[in-house]
Amino acid sequence: MTQNLIKTVFRKEILALSAYKVAEAKNLIKLDAMENPYTWPEQVKEDWLQLIKECPINRYPDPEAKALLATLRQTNKISAQSGVLLGNGSDEIIQLLLMAVPEQSCVLAPSPSFVMYQQVALSLGLNYQSTPLLADSFELDLPAMLKTIEQTKPALIFLAYPNNPTGNLFSAEAIMSIIEHAPGLVIVDEAYAPFANASFIETLTDKPNLLVMRTVSKLGLAGLRLGFIVGDTAVIEQLNKIRLPYNINSLTQVTAEFALKNQALFDQQTQQICLDRAIVLAQLNQLPHLTAYQSAANFILFRTGKNQAARVFEALKAQGILIKNMSPQGGILTDCLRVTIGQPEENKAFIEALTSIMESL
Numbered sequence: 001m002t003q004n005l006i007k008t009v010f011r012k013e014i015l016a017l018s019a020y021k022v023a024e025a026k027n028l029i030k031l032d033a034m035e036n037p038y039t040w041p042e043q044v045k046e047d048w049l050q051l052i053k054e055c056p057i058n059r060y061p062d063p064e065a066k067a068l069l070a071t072l073r074q075t076n077k078i079s080a081q082s083g084v085l086l087g088n089g090s091d092e093i094i095q096l097l098l099m100a101v102p103e104q105s106c107v108l109a110p111s112p113s114f115v116m117y118q119q120v121a122l123s124l125g126l127n128y129q130s131t132p133l134l135a136d137s138f139e140l141d142l143p144a145m146l147k148t149i150e151q152t153k154p155a156l157i158f159l160a161y162p163n164n165p166t167g168n169l170f171s172a173e174a175i176m177s178i179i180e181h182a183p184g185l186v187i188v189d190e191a192y193a194p195f196a197n198a199s200f201i202e203t204l205t206d207k208p209n210l211l212v213m214r215t216v217s218k219l220g221l222a223g224l225r226l227g228f229i230v231g232d233t234a235v236i237e238q239l240n241k242i243r244l245p246y247n248i249n250s251l252t253q254v255t256a257e258f259a260l261k262n263q264a265l266f267d268q269q270t271q272q273i274c275l276d277r278a279i280v281l282a283q284l285n286q287l288p289h290l291t292a293y294q295s296a297a298n299f300i301l302f303r304t305g306k307n308q309a310a311r312v313f314e315a316l317k318a319q320g321i322l323i324k325n326m327s328p329q330g331g332i333l334t335d336c337l338r339v340t341i342g343q344p345e346e347n348k349a350f351i352e353a354l355t356s357i358m359e360s361l
């Protein structure tokens, strides 16, 4: 009975999906989700609480989040010529983009990349296409991408820069070529901008089909759920029509504005994370049978020996350390694990546990 009900009510694409699962991390050292491991000094927390106290929570939030928007424009060096749209996390913006294109549209991204592009595209019944990255370098296969663009005329192309889960920055020339050949929009997803010395923000004013998307999540505000996308005002205007009017709640608006005005605090934290990333990378590459890849983000992808990813992942978890097993995604991620850079003591615990696991394999 219920099965029949389910089948009549839901689209077949949704019946075929599985939910995005988030691992339970209670009592574990959490190095699985690209979070910033640091909190704020007590005085900063006190100042924040003062602002929260005055927040008129009985009222709807400012639908345009004007104060926050002005701060974001300033801290991200966004040109006054460009339009900006805010989302409840950049995940919501990915959903808005995909909701806005015609039925049957093709959507293209390299593979592997951020899983939400595919998850949301499929849930909306769009034609999702992916082009494999080059196996040795994780670089874009530009000829293959251009061929797919020519054949499928994608309405949207998603390029994560740096890419998740590989951590590398794709060739900027290859991205420019894709932007120039794309018949639709190209979204450069800069979720890891705080850890990378590269961006397409300054290219925006020359390329009307380019959008740059960012988030405050990886910077250190994952709990707020705030992302934004920058681009041509005419493109942003269309997207704004399907944005729900109060998608950025009052507490997020007040907190993000306050936090971004403490930019020096985040600069210090992200610099520390980048220093520790170099240490963890070197330590991983000293272990036998492991290959760790260079990263421009706050995580490192590494490859274990053949068929050992699940064993290593479980052994780490048994020792209280949660990372992410990428191997089930297959393809060039077979045998791969991904670790987020934590505080120095957490990284040390991870490397020590991994060292003993690799010795006992």
Ligand SMILES: *Cc1c(COP(=O)(O)O)cnc(C)c1O
Pocket: 034, 088, 089, 090, 091, 092, 114, 160, 163, 164, 189, 191, 214, 215, 216, 217, 222, 225, 226, 227
């Ligand atoms: C984490 C991540 C996001 C999602 O960010 P939210 O703003 O937290 O929704 C988007 N894109 C990439 C590539 C990511 O890794």
